[in-house]
Amino acid sequence: MTKSIEDFGEILQRDESLAPYTWLQLGGRAEYLLTPGTEDQLLQVVRCCLEHDIPIRILGGGSNVLVSDDGVRGAVIRIAEPLLSNVTVTDESLTAGGGALLSYAVSEAVRAQLAGLESLVGIPGTIGGAVLGNAGSRHGDIGELIKSVSVLNRQGKIVERTGDELVFSYRQCSLDDVLVLSATLQLKSDPSSELTRRMRKNWIMKRATQPLADQSAGCIFRNPRGLSAGALIEQCGLKGMTSGQARISERHANFIVTEKGATCHDVDQLISRIQSAVSEKFGVDLELEICRWS
Ligand SMILES: Cc1cc2nc3c(=O)[nH]c(=O)nc-3n(C[C@H](O)[C@H](O)[C@H](O)COP(=O)(O)OP(=O)(O)OC[C@H]3O[C@@H](n4cnc5c(N)ncnc54)[C@H](O)[C@@H]3O)c2cc1C
Structure with missing residues (x-):
């Protein structure tokens, strides 16, 4: 007999708040939150949802999602350590599980004197x-x-997509599969001390310009072609504007940061105010970069 979602009792939570699993620390509940412990369990859960037409959302680190206060229907499948977190280096390529932290992959590449990810x-x-x-x-x-990229497709099968089959553009990828199981990256040998120096420089720049210590979801809006969304928002004088417990960062105007008690409604209000102000002053329509779950 085929399994139903209720059969995943030990890894299933019903009506569970997603706020603790997102960097913004806000939002409503998932009808089903599943946290598989093994790859086998993960595949079984996804295939069960596909079979029963239960909508699936995959949650990684939660650093780019804004969850509606009303929560989401269907299943949220959390990829949490140690699930899919292996990173291996062979010659000039690095293979990382879909659940591996990007920061871990970056440091493993640099440790192996491979350039590209720094x-x-x-x-x-x-x-x-x-x-x-x-x-x-x-x-x-x-x-x-x-x-x-190794993926689980919408028919529940594991397939390999080559880089040539995929189209990557600004903060977008053409993948339409359910789940990224792993990715293999082509890097380049660089035994010089330049590699570590470049990584440190990038890190110092990032820390100096972005509010990394605050709760946020990274850049809220995509940069319009040839323009900086942050600069447009700053020129509208919106830095520091608040709505409830959410605030437009003083450090980087394209970041909305949140305090304890913030709601998705607070963030949505700021998003609307920014979009209206930028449209009025510059005639530019800002598009969301973050993934809005509702
Ligand atoms: C402080 C801060 C700084 C940031 N700086 C940058 C930056 O410089 N550049 C940049 O590009 N981004 C930046 N971001 C945004 C964010 O870190 C990236 O988008 C990141 O790659 C999201 O990874 P995640 O695992 O947290 O994804 P999540 O937020 O969990 O999910 C994002 C999307 O990916 C999907 N997803 C996640 N894992 C899988 C999987 N295994 N299979 C299929 N789908 C999956 C989710 O369903 C969702 O649609 C920043 C965010 C923060 C908070």
């Missing part, structure tokens, strides 16, 4: 989240390095 230093979250959103900085993004 521009992503300081970006929170997992490899799965980084692939889905083509995480990057002005010096490069993860998509440029992808050799192949």
Whole structure:
């Protein structure tokens, strides 16, 4: 007999708040929150949801999601350590599980004297989240390095997608599968001390310009072509504006930071005010970069 979602008793929580699992620390409940302990359990859970038409959302590090106060229907499947967190280096390639922290992959690459990932230093979250959103900085993004990605497709089968099959653009990837199981990256040998120096420099720059110690979800808006969303918001004089327990960061205007008790409604209010102000002053429509779950 096929399993129903209720059969995953020991890893299933019903009506569970998602706030503790997101960097913004806010939002409503998931109808089902599942935290598989092994890859086998993970595959079984996803296949069960596919079979029973239960909507699936994958939660990695939670550093790029804004969850509605009303919560979400269906299953949220959390990829939490040690699930899918292996990182291995062979010659000039690095393979990381979808649940491995991007920061761990960066440090393993640099330790193995392999260049390519150091521009992503300081970006929170997992490899799965980084692939889905083509995480990057002005010096490069993860998509440029992808050799192949192992995924679970919508038919519940594990398949390999090569880098050539995928299209990566600014904070976007063409993948339409349910789950990133692992990614293999093509790096380049660099035995010089330059590599560590570059990584440190990128990290210092990031720390100096972004509110990394605060609760946030990274940049809220995508940069319009040739423009900086942060600069537009700053020029509207919106830095420091608050709504409830959410605030537009004084350090970087494209970050909304939250305090204890903040709600998604607080963040939505700031998002609307920013969009109206930027549209009025510059005629530019800002689009969300964060993933809004509702
Ligand atoms: C302080 C701060 C600084 C940041 N700086 C940057 C930056 O410089 N550059 C940048 O690009 N981003 C930045 N971000 C945003 C964020 O860290 C990245 O988008 C990150 O890659 C998200 O990874 P995650 O595991 O937290 O994903 P989550 O937030 O958990 O999920 C994001 C999306 O990815 C999907 N997803 C996650 N894991 C998987 C998986 N295994 N399989 C399929 N889908 C999956 C989710 O369903 C969701 O749609 C920053 C965020 C913060 C809080």
